[in-house]
Structures are given as structure tokens and as C-alpha cells.
Amino acid sequence: xxxxxxxxxxxxxxxxxxxxxxxxxxxxxxxxxxxxxxxxxxxxxxxxxxxxxxxxxxxxxxxxxxxxxxxxxxxxxxxxxxxxxxxxxxxxxxxxxxxxxxxxxxxxxxxxxxxxxxxxxxxxxxxxxxxxxxxxxxxxxxxxxxxxxxxxxxxxxxxxxxxxxxxxxxxxxxxxxxxxxxxxxxxxxxxxxxxxxxxxxxxxxxxxxxxxxxxxxxxxxxxxxxxxxxxxxxxxxxxxxxxxxxxxxxxxxxxxxxxxxxxxxxxxxxxxxxxxxxxxxxxxxxxxxxxxxxxxxxxxxxxxxxxxxxxxxxxxxxxxxxxxxxxxxxxxxxxxxxxxxxxxxxxxxxxxxxxxxxxxxxxxxxxxxxxxxxxxxxxxxxxxxxxxxxxxxxxxxxxxxxxx
Numbered sequence: 001x002x003x004x005x006x007x008x009x010x011x012x013x014x015x016x017x018x019x020x021x022x023x024x025x026x027x028x029x030x031x032x033x034x035x036x037x038x039x040x041x042x043x044x045x046x047x048x049x050x051x052x053x054x055x056x057x058x059x060x061x062x063x064x065x066x067x068x069x070x071x072x073x074x075x076x077x078x079x080x081x082x083x084x085x086x087x088x089x090x091x092x093x094x095x096x097x098x099x100x101x102x103x104x105x106x107x108x109x110x111x112x113x114x115x116x117x118x119x120x121x122x123x124x125x126x127x128x129x130x131x132x133x134x135x136x137x138x139x140x141x142x143x144x145x146x147x148x149x150x151x152x153x154x155x156x157x158x159x160x161x162x163x164x165x166x167x168x169x170x171x172x173x174x175x176x177x178x179x180x181x182x183x184x185x186x187x188x189x190x191x192x193x194x195x196x197x198x199x200x201x202x203x204x205x206x207x208x209x210x211x212x213x214x215x216x217x218x219x220x221x222x223x224x225x226x227x228x229x230x231x232x233x234x235x236x237x238x239x240x241x242x243x244x245x246x247x248x249x250x251x252x253x254x255x256x257x258x259x260x261x262x263x264x265x266x267x268x269x270x271x272x273x274x275x276x277x278x279x280x281x282x283x284x285x286x287x288x289x290x291x292x293x294x295x296x297x298x299x300x301x302x303x304x305x306x307x308x309x310x311x312x313x314x315x316x317x318x319x320x321x322x323x324x325x326x327x328x329x330x331x332x333x334x335x336x337x338x339x340x341x342x343x344x345x346x347x348x349x350x351x352x353x354x355x356x357x358x359x360x361x362x363x364x365x366x367x368x369x370x371x372x373x374x375x376x377x378x379x380x381x382x383x384x385x386x387x388x389x390x391x392x393x394x395x396x397x398x399x400x401x402x403x404x
Contacts, residue, residue, distance in 0.1 A: 013065040022047065023057035025067065045074040051285040052173065053077075055120065064228050077101060080126045085134045086178065086324055091187040091317045093131055093165060094180045096326050097123055099303050103170035103179065127181060128162035168192045169200075172268070174283070177204075177308025178326045182316070190316035195265065201312030204260040204270055205248070205328065207305040207335060208279040210295045212256040217243040217273040221266045229286065230268055232276055241266045243273040251339040255282065255299060270306060281306055282335070299339065305332055 011029050020028075026038045026047070033041075041047060042057045048068045049059070061067070077100050084096040097103065102122045165181040166188040182188035194200050220238035225231030232238070242263035249257040256279070260270050268287070274280055275287035283301030299305070312323040328336075 008071060009069040011067045011069075013061045013063060013067060015063050017061060018063040019060050021057065022049070022054060022059045022061060022067070025061055026069075029067075041069065045076070046070045046072075048074070075100075077120060080130050083123065083126060083130050085130065086326070087322070088131055088134060089183075091184055092180055092182060092191070092315065093127065094178060094311065094322075094324055095123070095127065095130075097171065097176060097179050097308075099174050099176040099329065099331070101126075102173045104167045123179070124165055124167050124181065127165045131165070131183075132162055169195050169265075171308055172271075172304065172306070174303040175306045175308060176326075176329050176332075178202075178311035178324055179308070180311060180313060187316040191313065194313055198263065198265060199314070201310065201323065202261075202308060203310035205307045205309045205332075206258050206260060206270060206274065207282045207299065207301070207332065207339070208256050208258055208274050209254070209282060209289070209297045209299070210256065210279045211250055211253040212245060212247050212258050212274075212277075212279045214246050217245065217277055219273065219276070221269065221272060231272055231287070239266055240264065241269050241273070243269060245274075249336075251336075251342065254342065255339045257336065271304065299335060301335055302331060305335060307332055 011025070013025070017025055022042060023035065023038050026041065027033050027035065030038065039057050043055050045053050045055060046069055047054055048070065049061070050065055053074045078098040082098040083101075085093065086096055087094040102120075104124045105122050163183065165183060166185070168180065168182055168188060168191040171177060171179060180191065182191050219232035219241055220236065221230060221241045222233045222238035223230055225233065232241075244261045244263070246259045247256050248259050251257075258274075260274075262269055266272075271281055271284060271287050275284060275289055278289045278293050278295060280287060280289050280295075280297065282297055282299040282305040283303050284297070285304075289295055307328055308326065309328070310323070310325050312321065314321055
């Protein structure tokens with residue numbers, strides 16, 4: 001029987017293997033492996049398909065996919081407790097999504113049975129109960145009026161039906177940071193139009209390979225550049241995509257912390273543009289630098305080092321301009337500290353302020369203890385002053401749901 005190597009064993013799915021189940025494919029590749037052995041390997045989070053952990057032994061494989069067996073089990077996916085409520089009212093909820101959690105289900109997954117969904121829940125599926133617990137907790141902490149009911153109101157009996165949240169944009173599974181969901185149909189319609197018109201304000205921070213300089217990247221992005229992956233077209237085909245990049249800190253000539261603002265919002269736009277410019281995001285496993293590039297990602301980033309740091313939009317009911325900021329998560333902060341040590345001789349164009357630190361972990365569900373009503377317009381960025389305002393700063397790592 002073939003044993004996984006210390007760095008993992010990789011298998012490429014060919015045309016003859018397409019439409020096989022993952023369990024059947026692995027049993028054929030791992031000589032002598034029993035069905036129970038293969039099922040245990042998959043369900044214990046030892047198998048990746050195209051960089052994503054797969055725990056579904058019945059998943060049908062596609063031609064060109066890459067299956068990797070890990071020597072050690074991958075970390076468990078984020079739980080509901082890992083989702084932080086930043087702001088909630090009757091119309092919207094703003095959250096900090098942890099890396100490793102999918103925003104919403106893809107079309108082919110929407111008919112999955114409930115039991116299968118529970119194995120790998122999405123953010124929009126977890127969020128209703130998270131919001132309800134947050135609201136209940138806020139009610140219990142509120143002072144009780146004289147002669148009023150006990151804290152938490154009247155005791156409820158029987159199961160409660162939690163109203164769903166409505167996704168109006170998304171960020172990749174490995175990307176962390178801010179997202180807004182609508183809580184009503186009218187709010188969904190109004191927010192969706194803001195994302196479609198690129199009038200929201202969002203800022204991304206990424207760690208990229210090499211020494212990145214300020215500039216603007218313009219190309220037409222297509223769904224298939226010829227190898228089954230998204231990328232830039234040579235001609236007029238595709239959707240015009242514009243990315244503005246500003247370096248925040250250089251770690252020698254090996255890595256750069258960059259700030260990205262986009263005039264358009266295309267799927268994976270940040271990741272594609274940075275890779276095609278010769279500076280892929282650290283931890284990137286899908287989009288690589290052009291052939292001939294001598295840059296190598298030795299950062300050992302455990303995931304795509306990309307974070308949605310700022311989010312701004314107009315409230316769909318009140319018309320108030322809201323602005324929220326999210327500190328870098330612990331894993332990216334630790335990566336930055338390590339890269340600073342490796343690039344001791346760097347000459348950065350500008351250093352981030354001393355406030356660069358891992359996300360605070362107080363008891364407050366807001367992350368920094370600030371009430372949501374005090375986190376609106378004018379909230380300061382975490383790392384650097386914002387770029388000059390533009391009227392269409394939509395991000396590329398997350399699309400409006402209708403634009404995917």
C-alpha cells in the first residue's frame with residue numbers, strides 16, 4: 001500500500017478518472033487500501049482537492065483536479081463561536097469572517113441534505129443562530145426596568161424559527177475579514193445595488209512575494225484563460241478589471257505588505273492581478289507568477305494571506321454612511337513578525353503605525369469592545385491612511401453574487 005510522504009502525496013485526476021468518487025479514486029491509487037481505510041482518511045481531514053479540504057467520500061472528481069493526501073490531519077473548520085458580530089440592527093449585520101469558512105454555498109451544493117451540510121456549514125448558515133445569541137446576550141446585559149419582565153424577556157417555549165440572512169457579496173473561503181449581510185428583502189435589494197454599482201468602500205491587505213511598488217493593474221478577466229482557470233485575456237474578451245496597489249511595508253526584497261483597492265469587483269481579482277504581475281499573494285495555490293519568474297514563496301503561509309480590512313456602505317434604511325475596520329488576524333500578524341525578522345536589511349517605503357497588532361480578544365463580541373453605533377463613518381484604518389477616495393472601490397477577491 002502506498003503511504004503518504006512527509007510533504008504529502010499528490011495525484012492528478014486525468015480524463016479516465018473523471019466522475020469517479022473520491023473514495024474510488026483513492027482506493028485505486030493507494031494499492032491495497034480498504035474502503036474503511038480510505039473513508040477514515042477522507043473523513044479525518046487528510047485529503048485536499050485543489051487546495052481545499054474534502055471530507056466527502058462520494059464527491060465526484062473532475063478532469064484536471066489535484067488530489068493531495070496530507071501527512072497530518074488539517075485543522076478543524078471554524079465554528080459559530082469564531083464568527084464575530086461587529087454591528088447588527090433590524091436591516092443589516094456586519095461580521096468578521098474567520099479564514100477557512102465559506103461565505104455561502106455554491107449552486108451545486110444547495111441541494112445537499114441537511115446532514116451533509118452540517119459537516120461543512122457556511123457562514124450564511126451559521127449566522128442566524130450567531131445573531132440570535134448575540135441579541136439575546138445583549139438583552140440579558142441590559143438593565144431591567146422596574147416592574148418589567150426578567151432580563152431576557154418572557155421565557156420562550158418550543159423551537160424558534162430563525163430568519164435567514166441574505167448574502168449580498170462574498171469573500172473567498174481562505175480570506176478573512178469584513179462582510180455585510182442583509183436581514184430583510186428590501187435591505188438585500190438596496191445593498192445589492194450598491195455592490196453592483198461599486199459604491200461601497202473596501203480595503204484589502206495582502207502579503208505578496210517580492211518587492212511590490214505602487215501602481216495600477218488593468219486587464220480583462222475571463223473565466224477560463226485556456227487552462228480551466230480564471231485569468232487575463234490578451235484581447236478585448238472578458239470584463240475590464242482595475243486594481244490599485246500601494247506598498248505598506250517591504251520586508252527586504254522578498255515580501256511586501258500591500259494595500260489593494262479596486263475599481264471593479266471580479267472573482268479573485270486581487271489574487272489574479274498580483275500573481276500575473278509577478279507577485280502572488282503568499283500562500284496562493286491556484287494562481288502562480290508568469291513563467292520565468294525567479295520569485296519563490298517560502299513564507300510558509302498556511303493560507304492565502306489576504307484580509308478584508310475596511311468596509312463602508314450606506315445603510316439601506318437610515319441612509320447613514322457606515323464604516324467599519326477589522327484588525328489583522330493573529331495568523332497574518334505572526335507571519336508579518338516572522339518576515340520582518342527575515343528581512344532585517346529592508347528599506348520600506350513606509351512603516352505601519354505601532355497599532356499593528358493581533359486582533360484583541362476581550363469579552364466584548366465586537367472585538368474591541370466598542371458599541372456598534374460608535375463604529376460607523378470615519379473609523380480609522382488599522383495600518384495606514386486610506387488611499388485618495390474613489391467612487392468605485394469594489395474588491396476583486398469577492399464578487400457581488402450576481403457577478404460571479
